Amino acid sequence: MDQPDTPRSTTNIDEVLGKIERVRQARRHKFYLRDERITLSHGSGGKATHNLIEGVFAPAFANPLLDRMDDAATFTVDEPGAALAFTTDTYVVSPLFFPGGDIGQLAVHGTVNDLAMAGARPLYLSAGFILEEGFPIADLRRIVDSMAAAASEAGVTIVTGDTKVVQRGKADGLFINTAGIGVQRATWALGQAHVVPGDKVLVNGTVGDHGIAIMLAREALEIEADVVSDTAPLYSLVADLLAAAGPHLHCLKDPTRGGVATALNEIALGSEVSIALDEHAIPVRPDVRGACEILGLDPLTIANEGKLLAVVAAERAEAALQAMRAHPLGQAAAIIGEVRAEPAAMVFLRTDIGGTRVLDMLVGDPLPRIC
Amino acid sequence: MKHVDEYRDADLARSISAEIAKITGDRPVKLMEVCGGHTHTIYKHGIEDVLPRNIDLVHGPGCPVCVLPMGRVDDAIAIARTEGVIFTTFGDMMRVPGSKGSLLDAKAEGADVRFVYSPLDALKLARQHPERQVVFFAIGFETTAPSTAITLLRAQAEGIRNFSVFCNHVTIIPAIKAILDSPDLRLDGFIGPGHVSMVIGMRPYNFIARDHRKPVVIAGFEPLDIIQSVHMLVQQLSAGRAEVKNQYTRVVRAEGNVKALEAMARTMELRPFFEWRGLGFISHSALKLRREFAPWDAELRFAVPGIRVADPKACQCGEVLKGVIKPWDCKVFGTACTPETPIGTCMVSSEGACAAYFNYGRFSMAAERAKMPVIDLKA
Numbered sequence: 001m002d003q004p005d006t007p008r009s010t011t012n013i014d015e016v017l018g019k020i021e022r023v024r025q026a027r028r029h030k031f032y033l034r035d036e037r038i039t040l041s042h043g044s045g046g047k048a049t050h051n052l053i054e055g056v057f058a059p060a061f062a063n064p065l066l067d068r069m070d071d072a073a074t075f076t077v078d079e080p081g082a083a084l085a086f087t088t089d090t091y092v093v094s095p096l097f098f099p100g101g102d103i104g105q106l107a108v109h110g111t112v113n114d115l116a117m118a119g120a121r122p123l124y125l126s127a128g129f130i131l132e133e134g135f136p137i138a139d140l141r142r143i144v145d146s147m148a149a150a151a152s153e154a155g156v157t158i159v160t161g162d163t164k165v166v167q168r169g170k171a172d173g174l175f176i177n178t179a180g181i182g183v184q185r186a187t188w189a190l191g192q193a194h195v196v197p198g199d200k201v202l203v204n205g206t207v208g209d210h211g212i213a214i215m216l217a218r219e220a221l222e223i224e225a226d227v228v229s230d231t232a233p234l235y236s237l238v239a240d241l242l243a244a245a246g247p248h249l250h251c252l253k254d255p256t257r258g259g260v261a262t263a264l265n266e267i268a269l270g271s272e273v274s275i276a277l278d279e280h281a282i283p284v285r286p287d288v289r290g291a292c293e294i295l296g297l298d299p300l301t302i303a304n305e306g307k308l309l310a311v312v313a314a315e316r317a318e319a320a321l322q323a324m325r326a327h328p329l330g331q332a333a334a335i336i337g338e339v340r341a342e343p344a345a346m347v348f349l350r351t352d353i354g355g356t357r358v359l360d361m362l363v364g365d366p367l368p369r370i371c
Numbered sequence: 372m373k374h375v376d377e378y379r380d381a382d383l384a385r386s387i388s389a390e391i392a393k394i395t396g397d398r399p400v401k402l403m404e405v406c407g408g409h410t411h412t413i414y415k416h417g418i419e420d421v422l423p424r425n426i427d428l429v430h431g432p433g434c435p436v437c438v439l440p441m442g443r444v445d446d447a448i449a450i451a452r453t454e455g456v457i458f459t460t461f462g463d464m465m466r467v468p469g470s471k472g473s474l475l476d477a478k479a480e481g482a483d484v485r486f487v488y489s490p491l492d493a494l495k496l497a498r499q500h501p502e503r504q505v506v507f508f509a510i511g512f513e514t515t516a517p518s519t520a521i522t523l524l525r526a527q528a529e530g531i532r533n534f535s536v537f538c539n540h541v542t543i544i545p546a547i548k549a550i551l552d553s554p555d556l557r558l559d560g561f562i563g564p565g566h567v568s569m570v571i572g573m574r575p576y577n578f579i580a581r582d583h584r585k586p587v588v589i590a591g592f593e594p595l596d597i598i599q600s601v602h603m604l605v606q607q608l609s610a611g612r613a614e615v616k617n618q619y620t621r622v623v624r625a626e627g628n629v630k631a632l633e634a635m636a637r638t639m640e641l642r643p644f645f646e647w648r649g650l651g652f653i654s655h656s657a658l659k660l661r662r663e664f665a666p667w668d669a670e671l672r673f674a675v676p677g678i679r680v681a682d683p684k685a686c687q688c689g690e691v692l693k694g695v696i697k698p699w700d701c702k703v704f705g706t707a708c709t710p711e712t713p714i715g716t717c718m719v720s721s722e723g724a725c726a727a728y729f730n731y732g733r734f735s736m737a738a739e740r741a742k743m744p745v746i747d748l749k750a
Contacts, residue, residue: 353418355416355417363710
């Protein structure tokens with residue numbers, strides 16, 4: 001048995017070292033997401049989670065603050081001494097994709113709009129995802145890309161996030177939570193407690209589009225109409241309004257769930273005033289009105305995602321209206337009502353036929369999970 | 372929405388109203404709109420503000436949710452709680468209180484209660500879930516009964532056995548008779564229900580004109596329809612006539628909808644008597660499934676308690692339904708009883724007089740007290 005050593009044993013060490021080096025390289029290499037569906041291991045916090053983050057979220061949202069991948073984003077705000085605005089909202093809309101948008105877009109617009117209604121320029125967002133086991137990763141990518149595009153359009157950066165996975169049946173596809181920080185631009189008192197008799201009420205366009213678009217997208221309703229969601233980021237419109245009306249702008253409110261009726265009732269309660277609306281003056285798309293007639297709904301209680309109500313002192317109302325109409329999101333803007341002293345805490349409406357009725361908040365829910 | 376706008380012309384409304392005032396002068400005229408859909412339109416559009424003050428509109432019993440007695444709601448909840456049942460209902464019924472909570476409460480406690488827009492949607496659910504029992508909570512007047520009937524015929528034709536109907540359909544004529552026989556009330560005429568008449572036609576109302584000498588005008592559901600119907604009624608009154616007239620000619624035919632009536636007759640028959648909320652037991656006033664449809668009859672398939680439950684003492688729905696009192700005359704209106712926490716059924720449905728008044732009409736009350744200026748943004 002005097003055979004010489006096999007070539008195997010002589011080259012072995014180099015080969016093994018080479019293999020180790022390749023593994024080492026591979027581990028340092030970008031995480032690689034091969035899966036087509038979300039599994040529970042994507043929520044484990046381990047490798048699969050990292051694969052998901054690096055494969056989906058990090059490239060879409062890439063920015064220096066997020067890329068550090070620290071537990072918290074740290075930053076300074078350019079304007080020392082300026083007040084900050086901070087808000088959060090959770091999005092559970094069904095279906096996830098609807099005419100005119102998707103849950104990702106909504107999760108950005110909803111939160112930046114809440115900041116904008118405080119007169120604040122949105123700066124940073126967080127994004128938390130609750131994913132259901134089995135959710136297609138292709139859909140997740142679509143949603144995340146749409147969030148990234150919406151954030152860039154709105155001028156905000158998504159700087160921190162979180163992902164959890166729950167068992168099949170414990171969530172409807174995915175839920176998203178976003179929180180946002182903005183820097184206050186209105187230096188005067190702005191809000192639903194600061195409205196006074198004599199003010200005018202303005203809206204930047206047609207009401208009820210979002211809620212009806214969602215409603216029609218659900219298969220149960222076989223009504224054909226070409227309604228798309230109005231979801232849009234409103235800060236640039238708010239900036240124009242702030243410039244046009246200055247301290248004469250008393251209140252901004254986005255009529256989301258509960259619609260214009262609920263938002264105006266909140267203002268009437270908050271400022272102990274009465275709000276009188278003219279039904280003729282309120283812009284409603286004909287197909288939205290038609291769908292509302294068929295379904296027995298009132299467009300004034302239907303949700304919007306790209307609309308704002310502005311309450312402005314009478315002397316600057318016209319200027320505010322012109323500023324709105326000059327903005328792409330305010331071309332159909334209108335003065336829809338005015339603020340009076342009595343009867344306090346009530347909203348009423350002059351109807352199309354010339355009668356008058358109370359406009360109350362939405363009671364119950366004509367359709368849950370619209371945002 | 373052109374079609375709708377032409378029935379909502381404010382100038383035309385004012386000129387018809389001026390005509391009505393000219394005909395009636397100061398004489399008080401009390402008219403009952405039988406149908407809850409009319410009540411809703413009247414308040415939603417503020418029609419009482421447009422009509423002359425001497426015209427008093429009294430809200431009748433034609434709100435299907437409002438007339439359903441509590442015991443039947445309890446029965447519905449008992450079925451909904453049965454293992455394996457998918458209980459389907461129109462949205463309005465979800466919040467109607469039974470003696471121990473509503474269907475919405477039962478849903479929160481785990482019952483599978485779903486709302487549908489049509490009984491055919493319920494049948495679709497039965498096809499999709501062959502392992503479950505799908506029950507449809509059928510309520511309403513002759514307006515909704517035909518669609519229940521057609522659904523039953525289809526279930527029979529397709530041999531779908533996991534579908535059944537909890538039938539609570541009622542008929543409008545016996546209720547009108549009960550009101551005419553009630554000593555509490557003096558009425559000058561009736562605004563007849565448009566959708567019901569589309570099915571039953573005009574003939575069933577003849578007794579009102581012939582035996583009771585009251586005019587009836589069948590009306591559509593747009594504001595101008597109602598104002599014009601009031602005009603047609605006061606014209607008859609001033610001429611001393613009592614006839615059944617049709618304002619809603621674009622929809623209602625004198626003979627009704629024969630096919631719909633046939634479908635109803637094939638599937639349903641009159642019950643000897645049925646309890647109406649606030650009106651008590653009225654004979655031959657409701658429908659049940661015919662014996663041939665026993666396999667689809669939820670009352671036979673499930674153990675329903677069938678216990679009569681007295682209305683809450685504070686609730687005056689009965690008087691409201693008969694038009695004896697106005698909603699705001701009720702002791703609990705707007706205080707203990709609101710659309711969020713209804714005690715009586717009239718506060719639940721958008722067609723209920725109390726809910727309509729609470730949601731839309733409180734302004735008239737405030738206006739009478741405070742003499743509110745009209746809303747005109749141009750002023």
